[in-house]
Every structure is written in C-alpha cells, then in structure tokens.
Amino acid sequence: xxxxxxxxxxxxxxxxxDFTAVNAITFEVKKGxxxxxxxxxxxxxxxxxxxxxxxxxxxxxxxxxxxxxxxKETESIKKNIGYMSQKFALxxxxxxxxxxxxxxxxxxxxxxxxxxxxxxxxxxxGLVDVTNSLVSSLPLGWKQKLAFSVSLIHNPxxxxxxxxxxxxxxxxxRQFWEMIYNxxxxxxxxxxxxxxxxxxxxxxxxSIMVNGKIEALDTPKKLKEQYKTDSMNDVFLKLxxx
Amino acid sequence: MxxxxxxxKKEFKQIFRNKGMLPIIFILPILxxxxxxxxxxYEIKNITFGYVDLDNTKTSRGLIxxxxxxxxxxxxxxxxxEKEASNNLxxxxxxxxxxxxxxxxxxxxxxxxxxxxxxxxxxxGAAAGVINVYIxxxxxxxxxxxxxxxxxxxxxxxxxxxxxxIPLFWYNQTLNYKTFMVPGILVLLVTMITLFLSGMNIVxxxxxxxxxxxxxxxxxxxxxxxxxxxxxxxxxxxxLTIGLILAKIIFNVPFVGNLVLLYGYTSxxxxxxxxxxxxxxxxxxxxQQAMFIxxxxxxxxxxxxxxxxxxxxxxxxxxWLTEFNPIxxxxxxxxxxxxxxxxxxxxxxxxxxxxxxxxxxxxxxxxSYKKTI
Ligand SMILES: Nc1ncnc2c1ncn2[C@@H]1O[C@H](COP(=O)(O)OP(=O)(O)OP(=O)(O)O)[C@@H](O)[C@H]1O
Ligand SMILES: [Mg+2]
Numbered sequence: 121x122x123x124x125x126x127x128x129x130x131x132x133x134x135x136x137x138d139f140t141a142v143n144a145i146t147f148e149v150k151k152g153x154x155x156x157x158x159x160x161x162x163x164x165x166x167x168x169x170x171x172x173x174x175x176x177x178x179x180x181x182x183x184x185x186x187x188x189x190x191x192k193e194t195e196s197i198k199k200n201i202g203y204m205s206q207k208f209a210l211x212x213x214x215x216x217x218x219x220x221x222x223x224x225x226x227x228x229x230x231x232x233x234x235x236x237x238x239x240x241x242x243x244x245x246g247l248v249d250v251t252n253s254l255v256s257s258l259p260l261g262w263k264q265k266l267a268f269s270v271s272l273i274h275n276p277x278x279x280x281x282x283x284x285x286x287x288x289x290x291x292x293x294r295q296f297w298e299m300i301y302n303x304x305x306x307x308x309x310x311x312x313x314x315x316x317x318x319x320x321x322x323x324x325x326x327s328i329m330v331n332g333k334i335e336a337l338d339t340p341k342k343l344k345e346q347y348k349t350d351s352m353n354d355v356f357l358k359l360x361x362x
Numbered sequence: 363m364x365x366x367x368x369x370x371k372k373e374f375k376q377i378f379r380n381k382g383m384l385p386i387i388f389i390l391p392i393l394x395x396x397x398x399x400x401x402x403x404y405e406i407k408n409i410t411f412g413y414v415d416l417d418n419t420k421t422s423r424g425l426i427x428x429x430x431x432x433x434x435x436x437x438x439x440x441x442x443x444e445k446e447a448s449n450n451l452x453x454x455x456x457x458x459x460x461x462x463x464x465x466x467x468x469x470x471x472x473x474x475x476x477x478x479x480x481x482x483x484x485x486x487g488a489a490a491g492v493i494n495v496y497i498x499x500x501x502x503x504x505x506x507x508x509x510x511x512x513x514x515x516x517x518x519x520x521x522x523x524x525x526x527x528i529p530l531f532w533y534n535q536t537l538n539y540k541t542f543m544v545p546g547i548l549v550l551l552v553t554m555i556t557l558f559l560s561g562m563n564i565v566x567x568x569x570x571x572x573x574x575x576x577x578x579x580x581x582x583x584x585x586x587x588x589x590x591x592x593x594x595x596x597x598x599x600x601x602l603t604i605g606l607i608l609a610k611i612i613f614n615v616p617f618v619g620n621l622v623l624l625y626g627y628t629s630x631x632x633x634x635x636x637x638x639x640x641x642x643x644x645x646x647x648x649x650q651q652a653m654f655i656x657x658x659x660x661x662x663x664x665x666x667x668x669x670x671x672x673x674x675x676x677x678x679x680x681x682w683l684t685e686f687n688p689i690x691x692x693x694x695x696x697x698x699x700x701x702x703x704x705x706x707x708x709x710x711x712x713x714x715x716x717x718x719x720x721x722x723x724x725x726x727x728x729x730s731y732k733k734t735i
Contacts, residue, residue, distance in 0.1 A: 198580040209571035225368030225579045
C-alpha cells in the first residue's frame with residue numbers, strides 16, 4: 121500500500137528582487153513522517169516554510185500541502201496545519217491559559233473543545249502550575265513548549281516547527297522531542313528545522329539545504345552511509361562547506 | 363461572530379493590563395483638553411491703543427470713551443497727527459490706532475458718509491484680524507447708538523445703515539472663546555488617540571511576530587479587522603464622553619444640541635479614523651514609521667481643520683483639500699451640535715460625506731491588509 125504524500129513540492133522558488141532565497145526545491149513528505157529540514161543560517165529554510173504554510177507567495181514552482189495548492193488554497197491549508205515560528209510569537213502580556221484560549225478561539229473551536237484541549241495540552245507539556253502566569257514570566261524552554269501546544273490546538277494534519285529548540289537547554293530539548301514523537305505517533309506529520317545535528321538523528325528523513333537548494337535528502341542512516349561517516353554532523357559539514 | 367469576540371476580549375485584556383498605556387489613553391487627553399482649551403484662544407486682551415482725533419467734538423470723544431470702557435484696550439496716547447501715530451505703530455509702541463477725521467460729528471448729523479480710519483499692526487496676522495474685529499465692533503455699536511440719537515433730533519427720513527456683527531459671534535454671544543474652542547479640541551483628542559492607538563496596535567503585532575501567528579490561522583480578514591478595531595472604537599466613544607463631561611464641568615460649555623445626534627455622528631466618524639489607522643499600519647513595518655506617518659497626517663488635518671484658521675481665508679486649492687480632512691467635518695459638526703443646536707437635517711450632508719469617507723477608507727484598509735505577502 122502506497123503511503124500518502126501530505127506535502128508535495130516541485131521546483132518551488134522564491135526570489136527577493138534578484139536574490140534567489142529558495143532555488144527550485146523538490147521533495148515530498150509522507151503522512152505521519154518526521155521530516156527534518158536542515159541547512160545553515162540563511163540557507164532559505166524559513167523562507168521555504170513560509171511558502172508552504174501560505175503566508176508567502178512563491179515566485180514559481182508547484183506545491184501542495186494537505187492536498188491544497190499554495191497559490192490558490194492558502195486558507196484551506198491553514199485549517200490543516202499548525203505553525204511554530206522561529207521567533208516566539210505568542211502574547212507575552214497574556215497568561216498561558218489566555219493564549220491557548222485565544223488561539224483556540226480564532227481557530228473556531230467551541231468553548232468546550234477549547235477547555236478540553238487546554239487541560240490536555242497543559243497536562244502533557246507540564247505547564248499545569250503556570251497556566252495562570254503571564255507568558256513573559258516563563259523561561260524560554262517553557263515558552264517554546266507553549267508555542268508548540270498552540271500549534272497543535274486544532275489537531276492539524278501537519279505541524280511546521282521552525283527551530284523549536286533554538287536556545288533551549290538539553291533537558292528541555294529532550295522533553296520537546298518526546299512531545300514531537302508523541303504527536304507523530306498520533307498521526308501528525310512533523311516538518312521541523314533545526315541546527316542541532318543530534319536532533320537530525322531523530323528524524324525519519326532529512327533534507328539538507330545549501331544556498332537555497334536541497335543538496336541531499338534521505339534517511340539519516342543512508343546519508344551517513346553515502347558520505348561515509350558515522351555522524352550527521354559530518355554529513356552536514358561536508359555539504360554545507362561544499 | 364464568536365471568533366470576533368475572542369479577539370475583542372483579548373484586545374481589552376491587553377489594553378487594561380498595560381499600565382503604561384492606560385494613562386496615555388485617558389489622562390493625557392484630559393490634560394490636553396484643559397491646557398489647550400485655555401491656551402488656544404483667539405481672545406486678545408490689553409491691546410495698546412492710540413488715536414488721532416482731529417474732530418474733537420462730543421461725538422468723537424464719546425467714541426474714544428467706548429474704547430476706554432472696553433476691557434480689551436489700554437488707551438495709551440492721543441496723537442496730534444496721523445504721522446505721529448503711524449510712527450508709533452511702526453516702532454511697536456502701540457498695537458493699533460484709529461483716526462477720526464475733521465467734521466466727523468457734522469457729517470454724521472447730516473447723514474453724510476464719513477469714515478474712521480482703523481490701523482492695526484499686522485505682524486501677527488491672526489491677532490490683527492481679531493483686533494480689527496474688536497475695533498470695528500465698537501465703532502459699529504457706537505455708530506448705531508449715535509445715529510439713532512441723531513434721527514430723533516433731526517427727524518431724518520433716511521434709515522441709518524446698520525451693519526450686523528460678524529457670524530463668528532452669532533451663536534456665542536458672550537464671546538467666550540473656550541466655548542468655541544473646547545468642542546474643537548475634543549475632536550482633536552478623539553481623533554489623535556484613536557488614530558495613534560489603532561495604527562500602532564497592529565504594527566506592534568507585526569513587530570513582535572504575533573501577526574504572523576494569526577495569519578497562519580484560517581481567520582477571515584474581516585473577523586480580524588473588526589475584532590481589532592472595535593475596542594478602539596469603544597475607547598474613542600469613551601473619550602468623547604469624558605470630554606463632554608469635562609467640557610460641562612470645567613468650562614461650562616453649553617450643550618444646546620442633540621446628544622444622540624452627536625454620538626451617532628461620532629460613531630461613524632471614528633470608523634474613518636480607524637480605517638486610516640489600519641491603512642497606515644498595513645504600509646509600515648515598525649511602530650516608529652506608523653507614528654511618523656500618523657503625525658504627518660494629523661498635523662495637516664489639524665492645521666487645515668478650521669479650528670485655528672478659518673477655512674474661508676485659505677486659498678482655493680487648500681479649501682478643496684480640506685474636503686479630505688475628516689477633522690474638519692467633525693469640528694464643523696460638533697460646533698453645530700453643541701453651540702448652535704442644529705438638527706438631523708442640518709448635519710445630514712456632512713454626515714453623509716463622512717459615511718462615504720468611512721466606507722472608502724475601510725474598503726482601502728481591508729483591501730490592503732494581506733494575510734499572504
Ligand atoms: N523578506 C526578505 N527580503 C529579502 N531577503 C530576505 C527576506 N527574507 C529572507 N531573506 C533572505 O533570504 C535568505 C534566506 O533566509 P531564511 O530566513 O529563509 O534562512 P534560514 O535558512 O531560515 O536561516 P536561519 O537558520 O538563520 O533561520 C537570507 O539570505 C535572508 O537574508
Ligand atoms: Mg530561519
């Protein structure tokens with residue numbers, strides 16, 4: 121039985137003026153997969169992701185996310201995806217509870233659904249004690265967990281995580297990945313960028329982007345074989361340095 | 363609808379949690395109202411005044427006495443010749459003088475035309491205008507009383523030519539400038555605060571990145587915009603209310619018009635301002651940029667609102683430009699409603715223009731708001 125592609129990208133390109141930030145990338149992501157989207161600073165990861173989540177129009181190429189076209193059906197895409205930005209993008213002056221309620225509300229969930237989902241998420245993420253604290257008072261790791269929970273509030277088919285663990289301590293990182301696994305287990309497709317190569321090992325497949333192009337795409341195991349090394353770090357260095 | 367409520371709730375929470383912002387919204391405008399209303403006045407007192415009286419009769423001295431009796435004039439000097447008076451005006455020793463020619467009394471008795479010369483130092487044009495009005499008024503009043511006297515003595519058939527006082531004072535008989543200024547300043551307050559707050563609010567979400575988080579949700583443009591702007595609409599109406607109460611308590615400004623009309627009009631007017639705020643925020647990336655552009659427009663709007671300089675005295679092209687100035691509409695309407703007691707039909711033309719403006723402005727704002735860049 122053929123598994124279903126939830127993301128299908130062909131020759132997707134984004135130009136800013138005459139600078140090509142994303143250069144004709146092609147790949148697909150299967151349902152339930154954890155897909156690692158690697159690349160050095162400025163490689164074009166965030167730019168590519170923004171096209172896939174429907175907040176940036178591609179210059180050329182084709183892409184379908186959850187079966188919807190990134191040019192014409194962005195609002196349908198948005199119903200089916202969650203997004204956690206590289207920059208923390210929740211409200212500092214609202215409490216954990218208020219943030220979850222607000223985003224649940226604008227995703228159109230009912231009050232009952234919001235309450236249920238909120239207690240579930242808060243429990244799962246270990247945020248019970250701080251539900252009524254202002255987000256500004258939380259440490260970064262907890263904020264990131266909150267952002268993750270908000271991206272999952274409407275049970276999306278796919279979540280896009282842009283460096284979810286940037287600047288977070290190793291223990292919290294570990295917990296974070298457990299949460300990612302949990303979500304993937306329940307059938308959510310995970311599209312994640314990271315700079316930590318140990319995290320790359322946790323992914324089902326990874327792509328490595330260099331200067332706007334995807335230079336390698338496979339399982340971590342196969343990539344290591346191909347580049348004759350035993351760590352993803354070396355694979356990355358070989359590719360990124362050219 | 364439910365989605366809009368979630369946004370409104372969140373917006374109010376943030377506004378009332380922001381301890382730095384609350385005073386800006388409510389205390390500053392009150393200070394502004396009190397300070398500006400007292401400072402921004404056309405009223406000019408202690409005008410140093412001289413005269414040349416070549417006639418030197420009972421009638422001419424009577425006129426000078428009128429000036430002496432007025433609170434506004436300090437009689438400094440009687441000059442013997444026009445040249446001397448004019449020199450003093452040039453030096454700045456006096457602000458104005460009048461020139462009463464020979465045969466002033468005789469000509470008046472015979473109903474012959476005679477004229478009193480009025481000379482005003484016009485370095486400050488606005489002040490000169492006001493002084494001129496004061497002087498003309500005194501002379502006109504005087505001429506009215508004495509012509510009436512002469513009619514009785516001489517049984518003249520000719521009707522004296524009486525000129526009406528100028529309309530500026532018509533509905534504000536006591537010449538109380540606060541009465542005239544307070545409603546106008548109230549308009550500025552409501553406009554400035556709602557424009558700045560709405561313009562900055564959305565740009566702020568852009569800056570901190572939360573706008574992006576909202577743009578990846580399937581929320582509809584209109585839901586977001588209504589939810590975002592409604593709280594500022596409420597604040598605008600709240601400011602109007604506070605301002606009206608202060609106008610009554612502190613300045614004792616009469617309110618002769620219909621309060622419902624004023625609120626009805628303001629509710630439409632604020633939509634124009636909010637539409638502008640949103641429009642500005644769509645084309646800016648930082649709060650500074652938004653603030654700068656908002657200021658640019660506010661300054662033009664204020665100076666061309668008819669509040670500080672009469673629109674009638676602007677050049678024709680500038681008068682046309684004021685057609686695009688929402689503050690001008692509101693200043694006119696609030697004065698009509700508060701001081702003149704105008705009714706629905708009186709304000710209807712301006713109200714319809716404002717409504718059209720609101721529709722166009724908000725259409726532009728919604729159109730230029732893009733969830734996808
Ligand atoms: N709006 C924009 N206008 C012009 N250039 C841009 C814009 N956004 C991104 N770029 C450029 O495109 C390139 C790719 O940026 P992008 O943010 O996608 O990289 P990234 O892979 O996410 O990097 P990082 O790991 O630092 O997050 C960079 O050179 C960046 O400067
Ligand atoms: Mg990035």
